[in-house]
Amino acid sequence: MAVELFDLRGAGSGGGNTKAKANAPIVPTRWSRRDRLGRLKCRLFNSFRMNYTVDPGIYALGTPDRGSPVLVTANYKLSFDLLRRELAGFQAWIVVLDTRGINVWCAAGKGTFGSEELIRRIRSTRLPEIVEHRRIILPQLGAPGIQAHIVKEQTGFSVEYGPVYARDLPAYMNNGHRATAEMRKVRFGFRERLELTPMEIVPALKGFAVFLAAAFILLGLQPAGILFHSVLRNGLPVAILGAAALLAGTFLTPLLLPWIPFRSFALKGFLVGAVTTAALVFLIPAPAFQSLYLQAFSLVFFPAASSYLALQFTGSTTFTSISGVRKELKFGLPLYIAAGAIASAFIIFFKLQEWGIVP
Amino acid sequence: MKYMANVVTLELYPDRCTGCGRCLEVCPRAVFAKNSKTVRIVDRDRCMECGACMMNCSFGAIRVNAGVGCAAALINGLIRGGEPQCGCDGSSASKPSCC
Numbered sequence: 001m002a003v004e005l006f007d008l009r010g011a012g013s014g015g016g017n018t019k020a021k022a023n024a025p026i027v028p029t030r031w032s033r034r035d036r037l038g039r040l041k042c043r044l045f046n047s048f049r050m051n052y053t054v055d056p057g058i059y060a061l062g063t064p065d066r067g068s069p070v071l072v073t074a075n076y077k078l079s080f081d082l083l084r085r086e087l088a089g090f091q092a093w094i095v096v097l098d099t100r101g102i103n104v105w106c107a108a109g110k111g112t113f114g115s116e117e118l119i120r121r122i123r124s125t126r127l128p129e130i131v132e133h134r135r136i137i138l139p140q141l142g143a144p145g146i147q148a149h150i151v152k153e154q155t156g157f158s159v160e161y162g163p164v165y166a167r168d169l170p171a172y173m174n175n176g177h178r179a180t181a182e183m184r185k186v187r188f189g190f191r192e193r194l195e196l197t198p199m200e201i202v203p204a205l206k207g208f209a210v211f212l213a214a215a216f217i218l219l220g221l222q223p224a225g226i227l228f229h230s231v232l233r234n235g236l237p238v239a240i241l242g243a244a245a246l247l248a249g250t251f252l253t254p255l256l257l258p259w260i261p262f263r264s265f266a267l268k269g270f271l272v273g274a275v276t277t278a279a280l281v282f283l284i285p286a287p288a289f290q291s292l293y294l295q296a297f298s299l300v301f302f303p304a305a306s307s308y309l310a311l312q313f314t315g316s317t318t319f320t321s322i323s324g325v326r327k328e329l330k331f332g333l334p335l336y337i338a339a340g341a342i343a344s345a346f347i348i349f350f351k352l353q354e355w356g357i358v359p
Numbered sequence: 360m361k362y363m364a365n366v367v368t369l370e371l372y373p374d375r376c377t378g379c380g381r382c383l384e385v386c387p388r389a390v391f392a393k394n395s396k397t398v399r400i401v402d403r404d405r406c407m408e409c410g411a412c413m414m415n416c417s418f419g420a421i422r423v424n425a426g427v428g429c430a431a432a433l434i435n436g437l438i439r440g441g442e443p444q445c446g447c448d449g450s451s452a453s454k455p456s457c458c
Contacts, residue, residue, distance in 0.1 A: 315429030322426030
């Protein structure tokens with residue numbers, strides 16, 4: 001479903017012939033309040049983001065003519081919005097591919113931002129009749145889905161890869177369509193990582209709820225039933241450790257990524273989780289932690305949990321390879337399963353000790 | 360930042376390379392550099408196996424097992440048996456956050 005898009009009041013004025021021929025809606029470069037609100041909602045709600053689309057096709061930016069540049073993007077509305085905003089002051093055509101509402105980079109990985117769709121869209125928008133030149137500008141991050149030589153062969157259009165980031169487009173356009181080495185690199189700075197952490201924390205909270213329920217039942221369980229003071233005494237410190245492990249894996253590790261030793265995300269997450277857990281177990285006075293079994297459980301379980309959560313962040317980065325993640329999982333998954341089994345054994349011993357069955 | 364050492368499947372065949380420089384243009388990780396006439400790999404460990412260079416090399420001079428370096432996608436694939444799949448298209452609710 002496409003979102004109702006633009007105020008098309010400008011459509012009738014000036015150079016109307018080109019537009020009639022091209023049949024391309026004119027889009028403004030300035031964002032409305034609704035566009036800004038849309039961007040915010042994309043960052044907060046998965047369900048909203050997944051349906052935030054524009055109709056595939058061709059759009060006019062300003063009053064483009066037969067010589068104006070053609071830029072290609074995905075039909076995720078935020079990608080489209082960023083592009084048109086950065087192109088303020090330029091006359092250009094925008095061709096929107098049908099990527100099912102997914103951004104350029106991810107759609108290129110899936111192949112929906114791909115040669116086949118590009119070729120089809122060049123034909124269906126009658127681009128060869130709209131412009132007299134035979135060049136199209138694609139975002140560099142669309143390249144994993146595109147075979148430029150096939151597109152040229154099938155349509156006659158030469159593919160030019162623009163910069164990675166839309167914000168570099170004006171400089172690129174004004175520099176004779178040449179990108180500097182810096183414009184060709186993906187960045188993954190502190191701010192980018194910070195912006196992505198909510199996407200790690202929120203899904204992890206679901207698992208945390210299950211963990212809490214299990215921990216409270218298990219730790220509160222006494223021969224007389226589930227006792228509240230027992231939940232409070234043992235459960236609360238364990239809940240705090242769980243929350244700390246969650247933050248270690250989903251927040252601290254992503255944020256401090258370049259400064260944590262090791263290249264493996266699993267090891268980075270383990271290290272941060274181990275330091276956090278050890279500090280809490282030994283420094284915070286909690287009567288429950290006088291039990292060596294509960295200490296042992298904590299020191300095995302929480303660093304492993306933090307490691308697993310940190311490994312999930314590979315999906316959000318711009319530098320992890322599938323071969324690398326495969327290697328991490330090959331070593332990591334058996335260790336996570338082992339850690340889970342050992343941790344369970346310690347909890348059983350802790351309960352047996354608590355009930356006076358073992359010394 | 361660099362990921363794991365010596366795991367990447369990127370291969371460059373210099374005998375097929377014409378030095379057109381397309382790979383330098385599409386690589387977002389500055390893996391390649393141009394040597395007078397042909398291209399060489401300057402830092403393999405920087406490669407994230409996105410496949411852009413292979414896709415856009417019309418001379419077949421580059422090969423890489425391309426894919427997305429996402430643990431959730433690989434685990435999804437292991438559980439369901441089959442190709443790695445992230446939930447980015449909304450078909451899976453497990454972790455639709457990567458894209």
